[in-house]
Amino acid sequence: MADPQAKTLFDRIWENHVVGQRDAVTSLIYIDLHLIHELSSPQAFESLALNNRKVRRPDATLAVPDHNVPTTDRDKPVKDPESALQIRLLEENTKAHKIEFFSMHDIRQGIVHIISPEQGLTQPGMSIVCGDSHTSTHGALGAWAFGIGTSEVEHVLATQTLVLRKPANMRITVKGELLNGITSKDLALHIIGVIGAKGATGHVIEYAGPVIEALSVEARMTLCNMTIEAGGRSGLVAPDDKTIRYLKGRPRAPKDGDWDKAVAFWATLKTDAGARFDKEVVVDAKKIEPQVTWGTSPEDVISISGRVPDPTHFENPERREAAKKALQYMGLKPGTLMRDILVDRVFIGSCTNSRIEDLRSAAKVIKGRRVADNIIEALVVPGSGLVKAQAEKEGLDKIFKEAGFEWREPGCSMCLGLNPDKVGPGERCASTSNRNFPGRQGPGARTHLLSPAMAAVAAIVGKLADVREYE
Amino acid sequence: MRKFETLTSWAATLPQPNIDTDQIIPARHLKTVKRDGLGRFAFEAARYDKKGESNPDFIFNQSPFDKAEILIAGANFGCGSSREHAVWALADLGIRAIISEQFADIFASNAPKNGMLLITLGRDEIAELMQHAKSKRVRINLPSQIVEIEDMQVKIPFEMDPFDKKCLLEGLDQIALTLRQNAEISTYEARWEKKTPWLFHD
Secondary structure (H helix, E strand, O other), X not given: OOOOOOOOHHHHHHHHOEEEEOOOOEEEEEOOEEEEOOOOOHHHHHHHHHOOOOOOOHXXXXXXXXXXOOOOOOOOOOOOHHHHHHHXXXXXXXXXXXXXXXXXOOOOOEOHHHHHHHXXXXXXXXXXXXXXXXXXXXXXXXOEEEEOOHHHHHHHHHHOEEEEEOOEEEEEEEEOOOOOOOOHHHHHHHHHHHHOOOOOOOEEEEXXXXXXXXXXXXXXXXXXHHHHHHOOOEEEOOOOHHHHHHHOOOOOOOOHHHHHHHHHHHOOOOOOOOOOOOEEEEEEHHHOOOEEEOOOOOOOEEEOOOEOXXXXXXXXHHHHHHHHXXXXXXXXXXXXXXXXXXXXXXXXXXXXXXXXXHHHHHHHHHOOOOOOOOOOEEEEOOOEHHHHHHHHHOOHHHHHHXXXXXXXXXXXXXXXXXXXXXXXXXXEEEEOOOOOOOOOOOOOOEEEEOOHHHHHHHHHHOEOOOHHHOO | OOOOOEEEEOEEEEOOOOOEHHHHOOHHHHOOOOOOOOHHHOOHHHHEOOOOOEOOOOHHHOOOHHHOOEEEEOOOEOEOOOOOHHHHHHXXXXXXXXXXXXXXXXXXXXXXXXXXXXXXXXXXXXXXXXHXXXXXXXXXXXXXXXXXXXXXXXXXXXXXXXXXXXXXXXXXXXXXXXXXXXXXXXXXXXXXXXXXXXXXXX
């Protein structure tokens, strides 16, 4: 029974951050951490300067270039003049406002959503924003984190607050257990397939249940990262012992006496029994096979054992039309076995899947094997300089390079067709990133989303393939 | 910010669902440090063919919809990236209001901050509007929260966030409004720092 006094984890975090009511439905909300990158911030800083406004909390702000940094030749100047200007402006703007900046040459540089948890900046119970939709990633540590636009970036810089309506509560409970070879990426794609690309719009998702508890903190990051692909601005996992172990000793985690205080506070961050959710979904993990997308929305997802669907079989007329268009764009025929689809490029990276566990799981499959001849390019792009260093310490770089992969410098890379790493028109990419939208990885690029281990297998076979047959 | 009160215009229709921000403006055009001039990239892949010529099948290349200030779009419009460039590109294309069954959260938050009105209507109402928009202009009245079709007795009321409505009607600068609450923010900060000192580093 729903208990009217009982609160969800999100209710608690929201209440902790209400500065005041703006009107009956709108609140002024305090922001604990603001992450900044080169793409969504220049206009905010420009407007700040025009209005002669200051940054309220430089100490609660961190900047890093990630979207358009090249993943090769870091010792040389950035070739593309527009990218170089954005990176230079980020450095100048942050310097002028005394905001900490990790430069391209700092080992701590990387994708903003990788480096903040890595540094221990992302902590339970915080409100975190960034001008990037995949800010939902940070929810894996029990933080309420969401992407914002440039106007809101400026609002946070100037006031450390945002004017918001409280989102609704949604809970996704994952029961059973993940079978061998199934990762949190498969789980995330499966969930999006079940609830749809707008299934969580207007909601904060709390992921719960035995499968979520069993996931590592990094695996939870992949799951929370993909929440936005189901329409949810934030995904959350209640902090537990794994969260505390993950944070302990990280450079920006609370120190000394603060640590015990923080741990005690984090223990209060959970959903009460009987708390009411506006939407509840239960997923059975045992039914999940390795997932691959076939279309141009992350909801267009199917098991690797499946076939490209026939659009005429969709009941909803809009979905039918969308599927028809998607297959045309993807160059696929209904009924084709997913495992018969040839791949031209492979990308292992992005804020979804470029942490050390992702690289380990891909390397495990690749070890002693070779990239297939039909693959034009297979990239591994670690999420940060520190992930890269750790992987090199473990010898993973050698496994990738010996197999024929390129081992790159950290950044967003081929996820979004913005920097030099692109998928050509009509080319097909097996990608560990988060979006298969038309043109996302380059004009005319065709994207199949999958897990790092599945991307590794696709590279070896030259086709989409089932990782369970290659472990 | 430009004020919004009433608007009468031809309405372009894009019925497909899930029009994402990469379709509205591809990431490669985000390497700008300005807000203006992005209209030429709006819907780039659909609007131009491979040679860069206008695609005559795309509604924004057809008269009178090339001058449309209203867009009626399929559900989950603006999903994907948080890029406000999507709103800037649409605004630069001339769009001042968008009508859809559902907007993605971040897009819905970005649009009104640029004077763009988003109207959420039911599936049947959208279908009716899309049908009539082929031959009639659409009229939007924000103060009375009504969408009408010109020369017809169709009047569709819509819901609206009161704060967004106020900001649109008065063209308010939201940051200036919040800065007036400076004392309240400081009080909150003192209280929050006591509870979570590890989040303050000064």
